[in-house]
Amino acid sequence: MNFRPFDFSEADYQAYVEVLNQTHPEVLRSVGEVQHLDKTRARDEVLGRFMVELEGQAVGVAEYESPRNAPKAHAYEVRYGVQPGLEGMVPALWALLMEQVSRLKPKELQTQARENWPEYGFYLSQGFVEVDRRWDSVLDLADFDPTPLSRPLARGIELKPLSELPYTQDIFQRAWYDLELKLLRDVPFSEPLVPWAFEVWQQRHVEDPNLLPEGYFMALEGEKMLGLTMLFKSSRPQTLQTGLTGVLPGHRRQGIALALKLRAAKFARAYGARYIRTSNHQINRPMLSINESLGFVREAATVFLRREFMC
Numbered sequence: 105m106n107f108r109p110f111d112f113s114e115a116d117y118q119a120y121v122e123v124l125n126q127t128h129p130e131v132l133r134s135v136g137e138v139q140h141l142d143k144t145r146a147r148d149e150v151l152g153r154f155m156v157e158l159e160g161q162a163v164g165v166a167e168y169e170s171p172r173n174a175p176k177a178h179a180y181e182v183r184y185g186v187q188p189g190l191e192g193m194v195p196a197l198w199a200l201l202m203e204q205v206s207r208l209k210p211k212e213l214q215t216q217a218r219e220n221w222p223e224y225g226f227y228l229s230q231g232f233v234e235v236d237r238r239w240d241s242v243l244d245l246a247d248f249d250p251t252p253l254s255r256p257l258a259r260g261i262e263l264k265p266l267s268e269l270p271y272t273q274d275i276f277q278r279a280w281y282d283l284e285l286k287l288l289r290d291v292p293f294s295e296p297l298v299p300w301a302f303e304v305w306q307q308r309h310v311e312d313p314n315l316l317p318e319g320y321f322m323a324l325e326g327e328k329m330l331g332l333t334m335l336f337k338s339s340r341p342q343t344l345q346t347g348l349t350g351v352l353p354g355h356r357r358q359g360i361a362l363a364l365k366l367r368a369a370k371f372a373r374a375y376g377a378r379y380i381r382t383s384n385h386q387i388n389r390p391m392l393s394i395n396e397s398l399g400f401v402r403e404a405a406t407v408f409l410r411r412e413f414m415c
């Protein structure tokens with residue numbers, strides 16, 4: 105087994121994505137997505153990525169990086185993937201990854217895995233404990249009938265896609281960013297979210313190559329932004345991926361989120377997608393209620409794990 109640093113060449117990106125997509129075809133990635141994440145890494149964020157080879161062929165990957173959403177001193181996200189059938193290599197590649205990350209003197213390691221993946225059991229065996237759980241779920245638009253759910257919004261409230269709003273202008277982006285920060289405060293993350301600085305948010309979110317200005321909807325009262333939902337392009341065939349959905353506290357329980365989601369579903373159909381995917385915290389009853397009423401079907405949960413690191 106050869107364990108070597110990733111060299112950031114096109115060939116390595118291709119091999120990295122192929123290995124991960126063969127390992128878990130249910131979570132497809134593209135080279136463009138991985139490169140976007142790598143390009144928007146902040147200066148103080150670290151990344152160590154390694155390719156695992158057998159007879160010169162890439163068969164696995166392993167990496168550590170600074171957590172993106174809740175950065176903490178001396179905390180690192182770690183993960184690995186090996187092609188199906190090669191799970192016997194995991195203890196050896198894990199030992200090599202731990203050797204690399206231990207140079208950073210970590211206090212905490214973080215990871216995530218779907219509950220039905222072999223990685224889940226392996227991480228538990230390495231002393232990781234569960235801290236959060238999210239359900240991925242999918243709506244099949246072929247069977248979807250929005251009619252029984254549709255109801256009018258209060259007077260003066262309208263839904264508009266970003267493509268009909270001045271979303272490239274700085275003043276608009278500042279208000280949009282403020283809205284997202286307010287909404288994120290109420291998402292039940294297991295650890296407080298550390299918001300990205302405005303400039304980082306612009307690079308990672310507004311300039312995300314998967315962002316669809318026609319599939320990203322705002323609820324507005326005049327110029328005041330009340331809420332939003334967003335669909336992103338996905339590497340999965342015929343699929344769009346939901347990002348954040350949220351409505352400001354003073355405007356909740358007026359059917360705004362449901363109307364936003366229905367508008368997004370209408371867009372997805374017109375776009376030619378068959379599936380909409382989303383991911384929700386298991387304790388987010390308000391959002392789960394809306395998704396259940398729309399007909400989203402749950403898949404295996406993604407489990408978020410932590411390990412206190414003993415050097």
Ligand SMILES: CC(C)(COP(=O)(O)OP(=O)(O)OC[C@H]1O[C@@H](n2cnc3c(N)ncnc32)[C@H](O)[C@@H]1OP(=O)(O)O)[C@@H](O)C(=O)NCCC(=O)NCCS
Binds near residue numbers: 287347348356
């Ligand atoms: C989840 C959220 C977007 C719902 O927005 P909203 O505009 O209040 O939702 P709606 O008014 O469209 O609700 C539609 C239905 O969903 C269900 N629902 C909404 N909020 C609920 C709650 N707090 N508890 C239980 N059911 C709820 C109800 O069935 C409701 O219909 P009803 O009001 O006639 O009973 C909002 O609570 C929010 O912004 N939360 C914080 C951000 C967040 O967690 N987003 C999800 C993560 S992606």
